[in-house]
Amino acid sequence: MASKSRTSEPKYVQIDGLVVLKIIKHCQEEGTAGQELVQGVLLGLEVDNRLEITNCFPFPRHSEEEDFDEVQYQMEMMRNLRKVNIDHLHVGWYQSTYFGGSINRSLLDSQFNYQHSIDESVVLIYDPLKTTQGFLSLKAYRLTPDMMKYYGGRDPDFSPEGLKAAGISFENIFKEIPVHIKNSHLVNSLLCEIEEPVEEQESFDYLDLGTSSMLEKNLRLLMESVDEVAMDANKFVNFQRQLQKQNMLKQQHIQKRQQENTQRVARGEKPLPEEDINKLFKPIPVPPRLDSLLVTGQIDNYCQQIGEFAAQSFGKLFVAETLQETKVEPAS
Known part of the structure; x- marks a missing residue:
């Protein structure tokens, strides 16, 4: 799954609206009921200074007792997508989160492995609970070059002296990449055709002050x-x-x-x-x-x-x- 070498990292991520809907659907079907984390693979292509994400597919839910080979599953899915002439190049992965609690050791290890083998890969973090409060919470992250070099060393020293000498702090572990959502002209035309007129009593729903519970939960966390x-x-x-x-x-x-x-x-x-x-x-x-x-x-x-x-x-x-x-x- 190694990618071609390049000289600079992507400046922003361009993601198709269909991919966003697939991620939201995956989270609604498997993650929301028990607030379980769901993950999947992002497919696309790097063009100039942007990373285009044009497709994705989820990881199926499986128990720890099952003999599930994630690498074999990914290779088989990308092979099948290639047969039907769909973008099949691996450009990262996505994961759901709840109340923004995504920055942990598991995310660091997973993104390091992806970015080590696929240089331009990103991780998309989607928060369904925050999205229900009026925010489309979809963020893209990459490990900074300094963190990649330090974490990939032979024996990284995470003592205070080692981190200070390497210039590593919580501010330069992850780097957020801007996300742009793009739809084709046909999709935009379809949206205009199926748009239903908003009823008068629903026109002020955006003034709902139902964010107090989210604020309280974030403060507790x-x-x-x-x-x-x-x-x-x-x-x-x-x-x-x-x-x-x-x-x-x-x-x-x-x-x-x-x-x-x-x-x-x-x-x-x-x-x-x-x-x-x-x-x-x-x-x-x-x-x-x-x-x-x-x-x-x-x-x-x-x-x-x-x-x-x-x-x-x-x-x-x-x-x-x-x-x-x-x-x-x-x-x-």
């Missing part, structure tokens, strides 16, 4: 993520305390050995051989910081969503208030 970061910070503080205590014991041991050797030399005796200090005091492993970075990135994502919902709610409130205060003059 944000609080849980902040608690995770706080727990991780406490672990790191405990590590620093243990490391400081161990360094003090090391210094005391070295000073004591130096005093003993000085006394032995003064008595004409041979000094004691030097010991491996790391054998006496085993180094304390540094807690990895990758999970903390991902949780911090998730917190940033929750904050952006809260800002979007709050801005929409304020706008609706101002519009509704203006409509209520406006008095209609009786016709003369």
